[in-house]
Amino acid sequence: MTIFPGTARVEMVMGRPVSVDIRTALPARELNPLLDDAFAWLRWVEDTFSPVKEDSQIGRLNRGQTIRQIPELIEVLHRCDELSRATDGWFEARINGVTDPSGYIKGWALERLSRALSNAGAGDHRINAGGDIRVRGSAAPGKRWRIGIRDPRKDVIRKVVFANDLGVATSGSAPIRDPHTGEVVEGLGSVTVIGPDLGVADAHATAIYAMGxxxxxxxxxxxxxxxxxxxxxxxxxxxxxxxxxxxxxxGAEARMAG
Structure with missing residues (x-):
């Protein structure tokens, strides 16, 4: 089988292994800096938005301290408010007076990274951070990316999705709270939402899981x-x-297409 040249890297970010797999034919002198920048961006997101880091902007916001007017911070908080309204409050970044955009931020960060990689000429790539996956371009010439969705009860692939340009977000592996009561919800096994924007898919998966x-x-x-x-x-x-x-x-149509 013909494969694309490229490179991949896995590093621990946001408490989980994150992989960036670039298949576009670029020289190593371009690929390595792209990967360096990719993980630098993800670590910046973690340092800025983590609710458990005292020196993060979200941590400072929750303690009533002054925060920096970072454009990305304003964008994320505004988008979380929009998604709360769109889901009738089932996605909520503020529960019991505490701001935590975790149900959106990982998908948002990977979506932004995917766009940046495409703009830099690396249009064939897959980014995977736990249940959130963003693919663009092709895995190999004429081949769509193959994305496995795991069964929440067993360590097996339950469904395979084939796509050239898609965000895939799965909720259920980590505790999700009912934003109305603050209690952990356990009514479903998992929820997977697919669509063009991984951040939006991530928020919807979180909201749908919380609904029961x-x-x-x-x-x-x-x-x-x-x-x-x-x-x-x-x-x-x-x-x-x-x-x-x-x-x-x-389905069969997707498999035949690659």
Missing amino acids: PLLARRFAADLAESGPYQTMIITRDGQEVSTPGFAGYS
């Missing part, structure tokens, strides 16, 4: 009807419910 089984299905159906975001829900007992557009990325 019945409301989650209705919201996912409405979300699919109104825009490009598709959802797959796996219940606690292993049942799978997907919106119709999800099959376009995981």
